[in-house]
Amino acid sequence: MLEASVWNERIYLGGEWVAPSGGQTYPVVEPATGDELGRIGRAEPADVRQAGQVATEAQRAWAALPHTERAAVLRRAGDLWNTHAEEVMDWNVREVGAVPGMAGFAQSVAAQECYEAAALPSHPHGQVLASAEPRLSLAQRVPAGVVAVISPFNVPLILGIRAVAPALALGNAVILKPDPRTAVTGGVTMARIFEEAGLPAGVLQVLPGGADVGEAFASDPSIRVIAFTGSTAAGRKVGEAAGRHLKRAHLELGGNSALVVLEDADVDQAVNLAAWGAFFHQGQICMTVGRHLVHESLYDAYVEKLAAKADHLPVGNPATEQVALGPIIDEGQRDKIHGLVTASQEAGARLVAGGSYDGLFYRPTVLADSPIDAPAFAEEVFGPVASVASFSTLDEAVKLASSGDYGLSLGIVTRDAMRGLELAGHIPTGIVHVNDQTVNDEANAPFGGLGASGTGSRHGGAEANIEAFTETRWVTLRSEPPTYPF
Secondary structure: OOOHHHHEOOEEEOOEEEOOOOOOEEEEEOOOOOOEEEEEEOOOHHHHHHHHHHHHHHHHHHHHOOHHHHHHHHHHHHHHHHHOHHHHHHHHHHHHOOOHHHHHHHHHHHHHHHHHHHOOOOOOOEEEEOOOOOOEEEEEEEEOOEEEEEOOOOOHHHHHHHHHHHHHHOOOEEEEEOOHHHHHHHHHHHHHHHHHHOOOOOOEEEOOOOHHHHHHHHHOOOOOEEEEEOOHHHHHHHHHHHHHOOOEEEEEOOOOEEEEEOOOOOHHHHHHHHHHHHHHHHHOOOOOEEEEEEEOOOHHHHHHHHHHHHHHOOEOOOOOOOOOEOOOOOHHHHHHHHHHHHHHHHOOOEEEEOOOEEOOEEOOEEEEOOOOOOHHHHOOOOOOEEEEEEEOOHHHHHHHHHOOOEEOEEEEEOOOHHHHHHHHOOOOOOEEEEOOOOOOOOOOOOEOOEEOOEOOOOEOOHHHHHHHHEEEEEEEEOOOOOOOOO
16 A cells, blocks of 8 residues: 555645656655655645645535545545554554554554544534524534645654544545655555545645645635644744634644642552653653652652663664664754753753663653753653652642643642542643543544643544534525515
8 A cells, every 4th residue: 555656756636646846855764774765755835736726626526425425435444544554553663763552553543533533424514593583594514625734743643634534524625744754654644545445536635845835835725724733833833824814723732741740649650650651652742741740758759760660661663673662753853852851951950861862762861850940841842851840739739730831731640539630620731631641642532732732723522623624604594585675
């Protein structure tokens, strides 16, 4: 399915794999080895214009199909993710640097997203409204039209399909721009799956490209909605550009999530949660536990045990070794991580584990006694770095957890779950997990953050997806036209 001979040096436009208009390509690199696995076409703004024209025509026909036919395509796509699971997972391991467990999880979620989306075409798409006039008054949900999806490098399969699948199911056409660093996993796989599932040509197109392609999404008149997942800095630019052109932008942005460990928690259980939340997928997840807030009575034991666990986690090539952490995506990201770690030490944080790297393999790192203004505590690191601070009262815990601009996910560890839920009510985040770490995802759950973590839109669940990818239209019907005074 993913043979390089199909997609090498090409983009997916109008249902065909064609050369990009500018003739440029990106290398497809395996970060663990530096090997080049192929080259993907580099789209240009001219390709966006052409894709928009194709999508506009294709969308009308797609939306006009019986809802049962659209649902059937989504169900077949779900089955095909499982049929091609081994091949999809292999690309995720090699191109993204995911460990096999993460690759398997992403593949499973991709299938589930399609199954969940398959229920959307038959979902009620409107309401009957009361009216003071003798007429039938309806609020009707209709497809937005053409949806642009911009997905990031870190979990390209999940963070692309969660917008692509529901947008398609609700009768839209989609133009997908995957991050060029992971364009096979995040783009080619989706094009090939939906192609095999019987999606009509032009309803899904894949244009790997740079910021100029994202800017073209904002200015192209055929595109109505932009669904962006990525950094807060990039999201601000997307939101500004969309706003200038009066387009809706759904922005799922960065995070610096807190894990709050109360005094009644079991330290070993808390550390198990913390290590997974901080180091899974090399910390390259928006929900990663960046800030570890531990009651002073448990603090020393927590730091010691978390550091010991970090020191014993194997790091290496997930395609050839049994490891817990694979490579960072590239040198730029690695250097950003290391810069935040060293700057935090200079600010007063104490390095108790990690803080070193070999090539793109960064050791899981623990920084204790972190000042709240230390860069690795205050900012999103997007790497395997745990900053630990202590608190003495719940008010102090709330203040620490609420500090900063982000508001994505929150974990609270306590033997009293209701107390944990009450505490969560004082900390503004879009996601809360009591007695679990912050990295969780399910296809039927609304996902998104507050503040610098997003604009309030959500991915996941029927209500959130219908809100995101349809427009509301008021419709009235009378049996006889009314008579007006002039």
